[in-house]
Amino acid sequence: MKKISTILVSLLTVVGSMCYAQTSTTVIKEDFKPSSLNQPGKEYPMVNSQGYARFKVDAPQAQSIVVSLGLGGAKGGTPLAKAEDGSWMGTTAGPMDEGFHYYHLTIDGGVFNDPGALNYYGSTRWESGIEIPAQDQDFYALKDVPHGNVHQILFPSPSTKTSRRAFVYTPPTYGKDKNTRYPVLYLQHGWGEDETAWSNQGHANLIMDNLIAEGKIKPFIIVMTYGMTNEIKFGSGFRNFDFTQFQTVLVDELIPYVDANFATKADHQNRAMAGLSMGGMETKNITLSKPEVFSHYALLSGGTYAPDEIKDKSKVKLIFLSCGSKERPDGIKSSVEALKGAGFNAVSYISEGTAHEFQTWRRSLKELAPLLFK
Amino acid sequence: MKKISTILVSLLTVVGSMCYAQTSTTVIKEDFKPSSLNQPGKEYPMVNSQGYARFKVDAPQAQSIVVSLGLGGAKGGTPLAKAEDGSWMGTTAGPMDEGFHYYHLTIDGGVFNDPGALNYYGSTRWESGIEIPAQDQDFYALKDVPHGNVHQILFPSPSTKTSRRAFVYTPPTYGKDKNTRYPVLYLQHGWGEDETAWSNQGHANLIMDNLIAEGKIKPFIIVMTYGMTNEIKFGSGFRNFDFTQFQTVLVDELIPYVDANFATKADHQNRAMAGLSMGGMETKNITLSKPEVFSHYALLSGGTYAPDEIKDKSKVKLIFLSCGSKERPDGIKSSVEALKGAGFNAVSYISEGTAHEFQTWRRSLKELAPLLFK
Numbered sequence: 001m002k003k004i005s006t007i008l009v010s011l012l013t014v015v016g017s018m019c020y021a022q023t024s025t026t027v028i029k030e031d032f033k034p035s036s037l038n039q040p041g042k043e044y045p046m047v048n049s050q051g052y053a054r055f056k057v058d059a060p061q062a063q064s065i066v067v068s069l070g071l072g073g074a075k076g077g078t079p080l081a082k083a084e085d086g087s088w089m090g091t092t093a094g095p096m097d098e099g100f101h102y103y104h105l106t107i108d109g110g111v112f113n114d115p116g117a118l119n120y121y122g123s124t125r126w127e128s129g130i131e132i133p134a135q136d137q138d139f140y141a142l143k144d145v146p147h148g149n150v151h152q153i154l155f156p157s158p159s160t161k162t163s164r165r166a167f168v169y170t171p172p173t174y175g176k177d178k179n180t181r182y183p184v185l186y187l188q189h190g191w192g193e194d195e196t197a198w199s200n201q202g203h204a205n206l207i208m209d210n211l212i213a214e215g216k217i218k219p220f221i222i223v224m225t226y227g228m229t230n231e232i233k234f235g236s237g238f239r240n241f242d243f244t245q246f247q248t249v250l251v252d253e254l255i256p257y258v259d260a261n262f263a264t265k266a267d268h269q270n271r272a273m274a275g276l277s278m279g280g281m282e283t284k285n286i287t288l289s290k291p292e293v294f295s296h297y298a299l300l301s302g303g304t305y306a307p308d309e310i311k312d313k314s315k316v317k318l319i320f321l322s323c324g325s326k327e328r329p330d331g332i333k334s335s336v337e338a339l340k341g342a343g344f345n346a347v348s349y350i351s352e353g354t355a356h357e358f359q360t361w362r363r364s365l366k367e368l369a370p371l372l373f374k
Numbered sequence: 375m376k377k378i379s380t381i382l383v384s385l386l387t388v389v390g391s392m393c394y395a396q397t398s399t400t401v402i403k404e405d406f407k408p409s410s411l412n413q414p415g416k417e418y419p420m421v422n423s424q425g426y427a428r429f430k431v432d433a434p435q436a437q438s439i440v441v442s443l444g445l446g447g448a449k450g451g452t453p454l455a456k457a458e459d460g461s462w463m464g465t466t467a468g469p470m471d472e473g474f475h476y477y478h479l480t481i482d483g484g485v486f487n488d489p490g491a492l493n494y495y496g497s498t499r500w501e502s503g504i505e506i507p508a509q510d511q512d513f514y515a516l517k518d519v520p521h522g523n524v525h526q527i528l529f530p531s532p533s534t535k536t537s538r539r540a541f542v543y544t545p546p547t548y549g550k551d552k553n554t555r556y557p558v559l560y561l562q563h564g565w566g567e568d569e570t571a572w573s574n575q576g577h578a579n580l581i582m583d584n585l586i587a588e589g590k591i592k593p594f595i596i597v598m599t600y601g602m603t604n605e606i607k608f609g610s611g612f613r614n615f616d617f618t619q620f621q622t623v624l625v626d627e628l629i630p631y632v633d634a635n636f637a638t639k640a641d642h643q644n645r646a647m648a649g650l651s652m653g654g655m656e657t658k659n660i661t662l663s664k665p666e667v668f669s670h671y672a673l674l675s676g677g678t679y680a681p682d683e684i685k686d687k688s689k690v691k692l693i694f695l696s697c698g699s700k701e702r703p704d705g706i707k708s709s710v711e712a713l714k715g716a717g718f719n720a721v722s723y724i725s726e727g728t729a730h731e732f733q734t735w736r737r738s739l740k741e742l743a744p745l746l747f748k
Contacts, residue, residue, distance in 0.1 A: 039499055059484025061437045105486075110433025112479075112486045119493055119500060125413055126493060142537055147528035149542075152573075154521035154583075163516055168523075175635075178552055199526075209528075261549075 028052055028091065035117065037100075037129045042116040051095030051132045053078075057114065060086040062107055067114075069096065069103045069130075077106070097326075098134035099359025100201050102127040120201050123192040129201065134359060138210075139366050140203035145213035146172035150205050155257040159248045160229060166254060167195055168262060169205050171212055171219030181263045183220040183270035183373040186250065186294075187365075188227045188279025190302075195226045201358045207365050217369045223258055225250070227275070227282050243285040251290055269317065272296035272372050276361045291315045296372050300364040301327055301356050304335035307342035318371055319346040322364040324354035347371060402426055402465065409491065411474075411503045416490040425469030425506045427452075431488065434460040436481055441488075443470065443477045443504075451480070471700075472508035473733025474575050476501040494575050497566040503575065508733060512584075513740050514577035519587035520546035524579050529631040533622045534603060540628060541569055542636060543579050545586055545593030555637045557594040557644035557747040560624065560668075561739075562601045562653030564676075569600045572739075575732045581740050591743045597632055599624070601649070601656050617659040625664055643691065646670030646746050650735045665689045670746050674738040675701055675730050678709035681716035692745055693720040696738040698728035721745060 032046035032054050044056035055067050057080060065088045067078040080088035102122045105112050113119055117128040148171045154163040174182065187204065189197040198204040204222055211217045229246045259266035273294045275283040280302010287297045288305075291312055297305070298320035305319055319339055321332045329350040339346035349367045351360040406420035406428050418430035429441050431454060439462045441452040454462035476496045479486050487493055491502040522545045528537040548556065561578065563571040572578040578596055585591045603620045633640035647668045649657040654676010661671045662679075665686055671679070672694035679693055693713055695706045703724040713720035723741040725734040 041498065057484060059482045059486075061482035062484065063435045063437070063482075107481060107484075107486070108433045108435035108437075110431060110436065110481075111489055112433075112481070113489070115485055115487070115499065124415065125489065142528070144530065144537065147537060150526040152524040152526075152579075154516070156518065163518065163521060175549070205526075 026094070035130045036133070037118045037120075037131045038116055039118055044116045045114060045130050047096075047130065047132055049133075051098065052092050053096055053130055053132070054091040055080060055089065055114065056083070056116070057088045057105060057107075058086070059088060059107060062088065064106075064108060066106045067092075067103055068106060069101055096130075096132045097354055097357065097359065098132050099354060099357060099362065101130050101132070101357065103130060104128055121192075121194045121196055122190075122201070125192075136363070140206050140210070140362055142206055143210060143213070145209055147209050148172050148174065148205055148212075148219075150199050153257075153261070155254055157249055157253045159245070159253060164225065164249065164254075165195060166223055166225035166258075167199055168258065169199075169208060169222040169224075170262070171208065171221070173219055174221070174263065181265045183272070184258060184262075184264050185220055185222045185272040185274060185296075185372060186255070187222050187224050188273075188275030188282055189224070190275075190277030190279050191228070194228075195224050197358075198222070198224045202362055202365065204365060207362060208369065211366065211369055218373065220369075220373055221258075221262060221264060223254065225254055227279055241281075243282055243289075246282060247286050247289060250286065251293055255293070268292055268295050268315070270295075270373055272298065272318075274298035274300060274320070274365075274368060275302055276300040276364075277302050277356065296320075298322075298364075298368050300361045300368075304331060305339060306335070307339055307344065310344075313343060316344060319344055320349070320364075320368050320371060321346070322349040322351065322360070322367065324351045324356060324360035326353070326355035327360070400468070409504045410507070411492045411494075411505045412490055413492055418490045419488060419504050421470075421504065421506055423507075425472065426466050427470055427504055427506070428465040429454060429463065429488065430457070430490070431462045431479060431481075432460070433462060433481060436462065438480075438482060440480045441466075441477055442480060443475055470504075470506045471728055471731065471733065472506050473728060473731060473736065475504050475506070475731065477504060478502055495566075495568045495570055496564075496575070499566075510737070514580050514584070514736055516580055517584060517587070519583055521583050522546050522548065522579055522586075522593075524573050527631075527635070529628055531623055531627045533619070533627060538599065538623065538628075539569060540597055540599035540632075541573055542632065543573075543582060543596040543598075544636070545582065545595070547593055548595070548637070555639045557646070558632065558636075558638050559594055559596045559646040559648060559670075559746060560629070561596050561598050562647075562649030562656055563598070564649075564651030564653050565602070568602075569598050571732075572596070572598045576736055576739065578739060581736060582743065585740065585743055592747065594743075594747055595632075595636060595638060597628065599628055601653055615655075617656055617663075620656060621660050621663060624660065625667055629667070642666055642669050642689070644669075644747055646672065646692075648672035648674060648694070648739075648742060649676055650674040650738075651676050651730065670694075672696075672738075672742050674735050674742075678705060679713060680709070681713055681718065684718075687717060690718060693718055694723070694738075694742050694745060695720070696723040696725065696734070696741065698725045698730065698734035700727070700729035701734070 029048050032048045035045050046054045065080040078090050078092050080090035083089045114128040119126040120129040151168040153166050157164045271294050273283045280299035287294050295317040301323045323332050332348050336346045336348035351363045354360040403422050406422045409419050420428045439454040452464050452466050454464035457463045488502040493500040494503040525542040527540050531538045645668050647657045654673035661668050669691040675697045697706050706722050710720045710722035725737045728734040
């Protein structure tokens with residue numbers, strides 16, 4: 001299937017070459033298939049084996065449609081052009097990174113979602129999602145193995161005067177033996193995302209199901225809740241972001257509720273916290289502030305720890321730092337070296353060929369899980 | 375707050391009066407508030423105390439934007455007009471029915487969602503949703519009461535060669551006492567919806583939490599899965615729709631999985647099936663085909679039973695038939711009278727002032743629940 005769609009490529013080369021040098025020489029393979037994240041029955045958007053994405057949108061009277069893909073993808077947007085059937089079509093000027101990407105359409109100057117794609121909460125809005133098949137996609141595939149459940153819980157939060165939502169992954173064996181209790185990982189999303197991200201975009205439940213089925217980890221529970229409790233203050237910037245309100249929700253409200261309602265091992269040794277991006281910043285702040293609560297810390301594209309930031313080394317069982325190779329892997333590696341030098345059990349992981357996106361974090365969870373609660 | 379937004383009303387009266395006689399005399403109260411189903415931080419769409427909905431969409435270069443509201447709302451669409459700030463604005467020409475409505479935007483001839491609203495799966499696509507506050511909204515409100523969990527489960531389905539998703543509501547007391555087992559209601563969505571509908575649009579979990587907190591029902595489990603397993607045949611029309619494939623998934627695969635993995639009372643007397651619209655058609659077909667599996671039957675805007683369709687009267691503990699007053703309540707009432715005359719325990723419920731929409735079904739679940747498993 002190396003046939004070139006000559007007309008379309010020529011058209012897009014003219015547009016694309018303003019931004020992308022590679023388009024003038026790239027042969028786009030015509031093996032496009034619907035993205036695995038399309039709405040039921042929808043053909044577009046499509047992706048090919050090289051990582052190109054092709055879009056088709058019906059809006060006959062529109063003046064312009066541009067596809068805006070998130071970080072790590074083709075930058076600057078993919079303008080669509082009128083096709084013969086009146087629809088708007090276009091292909092990214094370059095291949096996208098493997099894995100999940102947020103995107104949206106700008107139609108006549110307004111921001112909308114692609115009606116062909118499923119929606120995922122990111123950038124403080126429900127965005128369209130597209131999946132570029134990854135070489136290693138097997139580790140988060142839906143397989144014929146025993147599956148754990150993802151529970152939506154509503155827990156009382158006096159500090160925010162409401163019932164708050166969290167999702168709790170319980171492993172396939174959960175509840176089968178009344179006497180078995182499980183360690184717990186508290187796992188946070190990034191800025192602009194919410195408590196749905198790790199299950200929807202991240203496939204955290206499938207990653208766990210598969211690792212457990214392969215005997216690579218001991219089962220544990222994962223709890224995911226919304227971390228932007230005081231997002232209203234975000235206007236003042238990250239540096240002034242106050243984590244104490246979320247810390248109260250997490251440590252004083254959610255953890256006691258989970259320990260009271262699930263079969264957990266409710267102690268320091270069996271409690272981990274991890275987060276991606278802003279969730280990593282939260283993880284760092286809260287683990288340093290509450291060393292008696294968590295023993296395993298993980299920052300996924302979410303910063304580093306310096307050895308002297310940690311007051312009581314004996315309370316820390318693991319520090320896991322990761323990012324994509326397209327982020328700043330040197331900072332992660334040197335931080336882990338410094339932590340090791342100071343006697344910490346520290347591990348780094350660099351996701352090859354990925355940026356500040358969910359493929360980095362799916363892989364990070366897969367690498368982190370076997371290291372927890374040993 | 376009876377101030378009239380004179381300019382806007384005048385403008386919309388011109389447009390609206392082509393379809394709606396009432397607009398020329400109605401005074402629209404300017405007490406609009408954001409719909410409770412808006413995306414976080416979004417002001418529009420808004421609703422007022424009379425049930426009018428107002429929309430605002432940014433797309434400066436668009437040629438036309440029309441809001442298409444679902445059944446039971448203003449019909450024919452609400453065209454938006456350019457406002458001074460370059461956005462598109464408009465108000466429905468008449469008040470909407472209370473409760474939940476699906477809608478979408480037609481922008482320059484293409485169908486898109488409103489970026490201000492959350493999305494709900496209906497009409498075989500993720501649609502925008504808007505909520506007109508109902509007089510009786512308290513029964514599905516999120517309150518400070520003990521909350522049950524909604525578990526996402528993945529169950530093996532050899533007949534469809536995949537793992538299928540279902541949602542399982544467990545009441546707040548579930549799991550607290552290891553010896554307590556619960557009856558189960560299998561609850562189906564309508565055509566074009568999926569297994570998310572009863573929790574997302576229907577608030578089935580909150581309805582149950584509130585009824586349980588008020589002591590109005592004995593707790594039971596609700597199981598919700600996808601009923602359009604062979605939707606590909608839908609082109610041939612409803613009458614030729616073959617329910618046997620879904621019956622296999624439900625009766626031979628899902629029910630055994632639920633009984634094996636949850637603390638259920640796994641017998642005929644403690645198993646009910648209900649469905650809305652197409653889900654009612656499925657409920658009728660499957661309960662008649664498998665009288666040994668279910669003892670309580672409920673069709674919500676989903677048809678009726680004739681007494682002679684039921685072969686063994688002793689197997690039926692309850693037949694519940696409901697619809698909105700704007701549907702065909704006479705058919706429901708006369709069917710229930712005939713069933714009663716034939717000796718069945720039959721109950722009808724008519725939701726006042728609502729049509730073939732979710733407010734009818736939320737209320738129907740609230741009326742049905744206390745009648746189950748007595």
